[in-house]
Amino acid sequence: MGLWFLFVVLIALCSGCGLRGKRGEPASEIPRVVDLSYPFDESTIYWPTSKGFQHEKTAFGRTPAGYWYSSFNYSANEHGGTHMDAPIHFAEGKESVDQIPIQRHIGPGVKIDVVEQASRDRDYRLSADDVRDWESDHERIPRGAIVLVQTGWGRYWHDRTKYLGSQKPGDASDLHFPGIAQDAAEFLAKERGVSMVGIDTASLDYGASKDFIVHQILSEGGIPGLENVAALDQLPDTGFLVLALPMKISGGSGAPCRIVALLDQHAN
Numbered sequence: 128m129g130l131w132f133l134f135v136v137l138i139a140l141c142s143g144c145g146l147r148g149k150r151g152e153p154a155s156e157i158p159r160v161v162d163l164s165y166p167f168d169e170s171t172i173y174w175p176t177s178k179g180f181q182h183e184k185t186a187f188g189r190t191p192a193g194y195w196y197s198s199f200n201y202s203a204n205e206h207g208g209t210h211m212d213a214p215i216h217f218a219e220g221k222e223s224v225d226q227i228p229i230q231r232h233i234g235p236g237v238k239i240d241v242v243e244q245a246s247r248d249r250d251y252r253l254s255a256d257d258v259r260d261w262e263s264d265h266e267r268i269p270r271g272a273i274v275l276v277q278t279g280w281g282r283y284w285h286d287r288t289k290y291l292g293s294q295k296p297g298d299a300s301d302l303h304f305p306g307i308a309q310d311a312a313e314f315l316a317k318e319r320g321v322s323m324v325g326i327d328t329a330s331l332d333y334g335a336s337k338d339f340i341v342h343q344i345l346s347e348g349g350i351p352g353l354e355n356v357a358a359l360d361q362l363p364d365t366g367f368l369v370l371a372l373p374m375k376i377s378g379g380s381g382a383p384c385r386i387v388a389l390l391d392q393h394a395n
């Protein structure tokens with residue numbers, strides 16, 4: 128990692144994202160930016176057994192002195208809405224969210240689309256073969272990549288029951304949504320050395336998982352996860368840069384995360 132990683136990021140920024148003109152002159156355009164985070168409010172989806180987002184007004188109006196002043200308190204579980212899982216979430220002794228090396232938060236983006244498979248089977252799990260198929264259609268996934276799995280579940284974000292696949296509020300024992308299979312997690316962690324893995328569902332593991340094996344494998348490998356990632360339908364399969372910057376909670380097992388993709392202006 129280290130310098131090599133930075134070099135890759137700079138090359139991606141300069142040549143892949145339109146910061147340099149065709150003949151090497153400085154380009155007037157900046158990359159197109161896609162926001163991959165959902166807003167936090169009372170409708171934001173949290174794990175059924177977790178405390179949701181609370182936003183409490185403490186001031187909102189003109190003060191006696193005549194100036195405007197607004198301020199709120201907030202609280203929530205770390206693992207709801209668009210958020211990052213730190214390795215300590217599922218691996219003892221691994222990094223908390225504030226300890227994740229900052230280089231790991233930036234990387235070349237890879238999007239793997241399993242929308243069709245998941246629309247046929249809501250318990251679908253991305254397999255290592257799906258990842259190999261993606262590579263034969265595109266390129267070898269680079270070391271340090273941020274891999275985003277698109278299941279199409281983003282279309283259910285505004286319908287909690289469909290998104291989680293359960294009718295029972297407060298009960299996480301019978302969830303049904305797609306995720307990632309053990310062999311795909313092992314392949315990405317051990318064979319490809321990716322920096323991060325994200326998904327457009329509530330969990331990297333599929334809803335019916337009882338052992339959260341994908342969380343265990345990635346956490347053990349020091350690889351943070353991204354969950355409830357938004358707007359993956361707006362990304363190409365490759366050729367973009369991802370920045371995933373969580374709130375820096377000391378000792379946190381995860382945190383709300385602002386994720387953006389930087390694309391070439393002219394990319395489809």
Ligand SMILES: [Zn+2]
Pocket residue numbers: 205206207210211212354381
């Ligand atoms: Zn999480």
